[in-house]
Amino acid sequence: MNKAARCGEPSYVWRAGQERRLQMVLEAGAGLLKGGAALENGCGVGMYVEQLASRTGQVIGLEYDYERAEQASRVNAAYPNVKVLNAAGEQLPFPDGVFDLILSHEVLEHVQDDRSAVKEMVRVLRFGGRIALFVPNRGYPFETHGIYWRGKYYFGNKPLVNYLPHSLRDRLAPHVRVYTRGELGKLFDRLPVRIVEQRIIFGAYDNIIYRRPALGKALRSVMQRLEKTPLRVFGLSHFWVVEKTKGDLKS
Numbered sequence: 001m002n003k004a005a006r007c008g009e010p011s012y013v014w015r016a017g018q019e020r021r022l023q024m025v026l027e028a029g030a031g032l033l034k035g036g037a038a039l040e041n042g043c044g045v046g047m048y049v050e051q052l053a054s055r056t057g058q059v060i061g062l063e064y065d066y067e068r069a070e071q072a073s074r075v076n077a078a079y080p081n082v083k084v085l086n087a088a089g090e091q092l093p094f095p096d097g098v099f100d101l102i103l104s105h106e107v108l109e110h111v112q113d114d115r116s117a118v119k120e121m122v123r124v125l126r127f128g129g130r131i132a133l134f135v136p137n138r139g140y141p142f143e144t145h146g147i148y149w150r151g152k153y154y155f156g157n158k159p160l161v162n163y164l165p166h167s168l169r170d171r172l173a174p175h176v177r178v179y180t181r182g183e184l185g186k187l188f189d190r191l192p193v194r195i196v197e198q199r200i201i202f203g204a205y206d207n208i209i210y211r212r213p214a215l216g217k218a219l220r221s222v223m224q225r226l227e228k229t230p231l232r233v234f235g236l237s238h239f240w241v242v243e244k245t246k247g248d249l250k251s
Helices: 002-007 016-028 047-053 066-075 114-124 166-172 181-186 206-211 213-228 230-234
Strands: 037-041 058-063 082-086 099-105 125-136 147-149 152-154 193-201 237-244
Touching (some): 016 099, 016 125, 016 206, 016 237, 037 114, 047 066, 047 082, 066 082, 114 125, 147 166, 181 237, 193 213
Parallel strands (some): 037 058
Antiparallel strands (some): 125 237, 147 152, 193 237
């Protein structure tokens, strides 16, 4: 539970939700991945790394938690073009401008310094390279990472926590951030990037589908249609595609 609170829970089973997000990442990296270099910044147990391995020249998975980094390395041991490293996102162990695509999948909310983590991703990205970024949306009616109450951590979806003022919300969930569009945009202020795509997406409801297939599939269909309406503000996650442009990172 402590690790779940600190680092979140990575994907352990590949299902429709993961596949949908992978296709979004591949679209973001179209023309960049073939023969290129990709980084998953916060790779968990390596499931997205494994999916990218056959689609690009080199994939590096970076994971802060040592046990998960070891597991990701074992999962991807058969791929000669994959390397998994144990390091922090605020100090990426790479030179400037080496990656064509960086995937940051529901990780930024867990790092100690999200602005530094964003600057590091931009630094190691080549000109014209892209970041595919997923982070939790503050408008979603549930805090999916659990909360602390009277010193004890309670895992699972907790309703309406994210609608509280930050001073109260951050007492209940000091271990994880959520973002409005404006708050996410501030992390990229004065960096040499342009925003290619901004979306808010709903979940795939795979757990509900597993237990009650008909209900879950109907719910998925309805909720994902809402992504094209003003009600998308209540979606689960922001998805941004950010492209590096020529310029001084320190400007």
